[in-house]
Amino acid sequence: MDLxxxxxxxxxxxxxxxxxxxxxxxxKNSSSKQLFDASxxxxxxxxxxxxxxxxxxxxxxERKKERKEERARLVDVRITERSTKSENGRSVLSFSxxxxxxxxxxAKDVAPAKTYPFPLDPFQEQxxxxxxxxxxxxxxAHTSAxxxxxxxxxxxxxxxxxxxVAYTSPIKALSNQKFRDLKEEFEDVGLMTGDIAxxxxxxxxxxxxxxxxxxxYRGSEVVREVKWVVFDEIxxxxxxxxxxxxxxxxxxxxxxxxxxxxxxxxxxxxxxxxWIAHIHRQACHVVxxxxxxxxxxxxxxxxxxxxxxxxxxxxxxxxDKAFAAGGGGGGNSKKSGLLTVLEHVEKANLQxxxxxxxxxxxCEKNLAALVQENYNTPQEAATVRQIYAAAIRSLSxxxxxxxxxxxxxxxxxxxxxxxxxxxxPIVKEVVEILFQEGFIKVLFATETFAIGINxxxxxxxxxxxxxxxxxxxxxLSASEYIQMSGRAGRRGKDxxxxxxxxxxxxxxxxxxxxxxxxxxxxxxxxxxxxxxxLRVQGADPEFLARSSxxxxxxxxxxxxxxxxxxxxxxRIPTVDAAAERRAKVETQLELKxxxxxxxxxxxxxxxxxxxxxxxxxxxxxxxxVVASATENECELVAGSxxxxxxLSTIRDFSAVRVFMPADLRKPDQRQLVQRSVDQVFARFSKxxxxxxxxxxxxxxxxxxxxxxxxxQIVALKNKLDELPEADTSTVREKDLLTQKxxxxxxQAREAQALVVxxxxxxxxxxxxxxxxxxxxxxxxxxxxxxxxxxxxxxxLAAEFLLSGTLQDFEPAEIAAVLSCLVFCExxxxxxxxxxxxxxxxxxxxxxxxxxKTVAQACRDSNIDLEESDYLDSFNPDMMPxxxxxxxxxxxxxxxKLTDAYEGTVIRVIRRLDELLRQLASACHAIGNFEIxxxxxxxxxxxxxxxxxxxxxxL
Numbered sequence: 003m004d005l006x007x008x009x010x011x012x013x014x015x016x017x018x019x020x021x022x023x024x025x026x027x028x029x030k031n032s033s034s035k036q037l038f039d040a041s042x043x044x045x046x047x048x049x050x051x052x053x054x055x056x057x058x059x060x061x062x063x064e065r066k067k068e069r070k071e072e073r074a075r076l077v078d079v080r081i082t083e084r085s086t087k088s089e090n091g092r093s094v095l096s097f098s099x100x101x102x103x104x105x106x107x108x109a110k111d112v113a114p115a116k117t118y119p120f121p122l123d124p125f126q127e128q129x130x131x132x133x134x135x136x137x138x139x140x141x142x143a144h145t146s147a148x149x150x151x152x153x154x155x156x157x158x159x160x161x162x163x164x165x166x167v168a169y170t171s172p173i174k175a176l177s178n179q180k181f182r183d184l185k186e187e188f189e190d191v192g193l194m195t196g197d198i199a200x201x202x203x204x205x206x207x208x209x210x211x212x213x214x215x216x217x218x219y220r221g222s223e224v225v226r227e228v229k230w231v232v233f234d235e236i237x238x239x240x241x242x243x244x245x246x247x248x249x250x251x252x253x254x255x256x257x258x259x260x261x262x263x264x265x266x267x268x269x270x271x272x273x274x275x276x277w278i279a280h281i282h283r284q285a286c287h288v289v290x291x292x293x294x295x296x297x298x299x300x301x302x303x304x305x306x307x308x309x310x311x312x313x314x315x316x317x318x319x320x321x322d323k324a325f326a327a328g329g330g331g332g333g334n335s336k337k338s339g340l341l342t343v344l345e346h347v348e349k350a351n352l353q354x355x356x357x358x359x360x361x362x363x364x365c366e367k368n369l370a371a372l373v374q375e376n377y378n379t380p381q382e383a384a385t386v387r388q389i390y391a392a393a394i395r396s397l398s399x400x401x402x403x404x405x406x407x408x409x410x411x412x413x414x415x416x417x418x419x420x421x422x423x424x425x426x427p428i429v430k431e432v433v434e435i436l437f438q439e440g441f442i443k444v445l446f447a448t449e450t451f452a453i454g455i456n457x458x459x460x461x462x463x464x465x466x467x468x469x470x471x472x473x474x475x476x477x478l479s480a481s482e483y484i485q486m487s488g489r490a491g492r493r494g495k496d497x498x499x500x501x502x503x504x505x506x507x508x509x510x511x512x513x514x515x516x517x518x519x520x521x522x523x524x525x526x527x528x529x530x531x532x533x534x535x536l537r538v539q540g541a542d543p544e545f546l547a548r549s550s551x552x553x554x555x556x557x558x559x560x561x562x563x564x565x566x567x568x569x570x571x572x573r574i575p576t577v578d579a580a581a582e583r584r585a586k587v588e589t590q591l592e593l594k595x596x597x598x599x600x601x602x603x604x605x606x607x608x609x610x611x612x613x614x615x616x617x618x619x620x621x622x623x624x625x626x627v628v629a630s631a632t633e634n635e636c637e638l639v640a641g642s643x644x645x646x647x648x649l650s651t652i653r654d655f656s657a658v659r660v661f662m663p664a665d666l667r668k669p670d671q672r673q674l675v676q677r678s679v680d681q682v683f684a685r686f687s688k689x690x691x692x693x694x695x696x697x698x699x700x701x702x703x704x705x706x707x708x709x710x711x712x713x714q715i716v717a718l719k720n721k722l723d724e725l726p727e728a729d730t731s732t733v734r735e736k737d738l739l740t741q742k743x744x745x746x747x748x749q750a751r752e753a754q755a756l757v758v759x760x761x762x763x764x765x766x767x768x769x770x771x772x773x774x775x776x777x778x779x780x781x782x783x784x785x786x787x788x789x790x791x792x793x794x795x796x797x798l799a800a801e802f803l804l805s806g807t808l809q810d811f812e813p814a815e816i817a818a819v820l821s822c823l824v825f826c827e828x829x830x831x832x833x834x835x836x837x838x839x840x841x842x843x844x845x846x847x848x849x850x851x852x853x854k855t856v857a858q859a860c861r862d863s864n865i866d867l868e869e870s871d872y873l874d875s876f877n878p879d880m881m882p883x884x885x886x887x888x889x890x891x892x893x894x895x896x897x898k899l900t901d902a903y904e905g906t907v908i909r910v911i912r913r914l915d916e917l918l919r920q921l922a923s924a925c926h927a928i929g930n931f932e933i934x935x936x937x938x939x940x941x942x943x944x945x946x947x948x949x950x951x952x953x954x955x956l
Contacts, residue, residue, distance in 0.1 A: 406429060461502065
């Protein structure tokens, strides 16, 4: 009896088990509220809550309980209200995910929370109706379709009803931009991004999703007062690294909160809405539209010009013609294809244009193609200089002399811009403002420009169709292409948006005509998450995992798998005993023949006999004709088909050869071979069988093991001859269907298992080995410190913090070494650690030792982690720069110490400041105020000048 059968025996009519299952279901329904309420105890590290971190000692008991709970957790959500509306060609698909106990709210006769000076689109009308009913809504629409209207309406409603609302965005820069926009629309707006807090008492708070998660873990009063949460760009929940932050936040929010999710089009929107309805016991409506305010036309640039490849339909012939002629793109010293495309864009009055590339280097290479172009009038150029001068006025004199600051204005005044992560933040912002105001006619940008804020152009140009995603170079997905190409077309200004592919390589057609990707969960457990949950009384890491969208998606597969299994089981035929007995012997015989062929049919023994025309037997019991043979394979004519098999597939050799035509690629020639085979078998019978090659006399096989195997085959043949004739095909069909059904049942059971169960076990072992948790299950000092850390590797940062060495070093030295934890760019292979001051080098060696300790604990806990790879993930190249910066160096001096982009240096220092502030909080939590003072001093030393220049949006 296998384990699953054992569980089936346990899952019979057992009153105690049924009661336990009901209790588990009741506990699940209230766990979210308990988790949020309990999180109030987290703030400041106050109160230690003893929690056992124990391995499950009885796997049978564990599995039994798990299956009971899963049966109690059957999805209790129904999809309803499907409808399609059409108005002026604008279609809206609206449906709702409703919990089983849902009661439709009474209609309220109240004035709209906000009115607009333009008629709302049907999808906007539908979404605002749901918001008026105090119900959550997912708005899925293309870029620039007007999703922001729905978010603004929810904010207006919250402010009217004297409620608080949180607006979350994926990145700080987008939060700054959104704060500016909402501040213009609503007065009572604040901003919280970690390093910036503006009007934190406001009823409308703009923040990053990470800030919201941090508030939830700390039981913030702000979160308990929030009625509405807007999640902008919710489709970024699929991000492998940061997507889990969205899921944590959604799960941890109280049931009383209502959501507005803004998303690009996602095919599985109903599944996402069902998840929300399931975990929060509330309705979640989906309003989806494929309508584009400005339709797109897509062209490909080939050797002989532009070819229309996609409008209402995909044009295969034009696509093939464009790339057969040779693609175009890229900038270089001679007139490039890209320059030709941009000349066409200018002549056809298709500016402004965004030219996308997928690396900083390629972006700047494309910019170099336009060194002589000037798209602005003298008056526009003068205005650009005025705006630029005003933007950089707050910088110090030394910072205004930075090459990037001093020279970019000469490019911008020509109506040309560039936007990528290597630029100084203040420079990026002035580029964005100039683009919005229409002073940049051609903008070279990386993919990040397509995120969030509404900055459409008339034309979008792609110079690449492949990107590096952190692990490999791959083609753009359909969703990525849709997101970026959606920047083409300005609502109310353009009758259409133009997309041009100026590519050197042919893109996959599915990139253009494919559908958007599903919103699939990237949920995973982090040590910071686990520790925060373990130190909160009543919180449960397993509950958080079971509430995840990943778990929901996995479990949703189980009913379908069970249904498929049931369908297969219903089609299993009934067979008689005689057929069963004969099929059993046939199976044994085939296994012995396969064993003989695998062992003895080597190229040396069989190739001399595999001449063209030889009749041979192959499984299950059919004849084929040899066409050709090599050391490994044999090409055969089987019936009217050509097929290739391995030599070990052959079961027997006849002594007969038939005539083989010269060209077997033609069907009529293969049919000629089959007729020859039919004629051969017409000459033989059971009484006078087809002559066969003898394995001993002809193939020269021998030996005691061979003879024993051959004797077994002969015995099975004789046994088969003694059995009555019977049709065994139904037996084989039964076996095949049974195997498939069992596999589906197994997959269904696996779909109901906890998605991160094994990860949780291993991570708990790591925490014990590193003393984040004491042997008796109490969160230890190191664990309380790690709870405060998420800006870098929390295990290593906590290990380094409590290593007992920091008190001997100065703040600048500590800051320099900690930069390794926040500089994420891959270290160049073979590159040595840059020259360091002796004390910095010593402290860096202590960090390396701490990293080795963490790596060893992971390996001891059966986590697959190469120490060398782990150490290489902490890049030391910024240490000299950070040390000098912390000692008061000018930023222009830092640029002479590295070939990294200025924007990269600033990003590292800003992340370092965030880590330093978190480490100071960790010291406060564990009562180490001496080291806290060092972190505070380090933060103060690096937080200055252009690195922390105020955003132009604030």
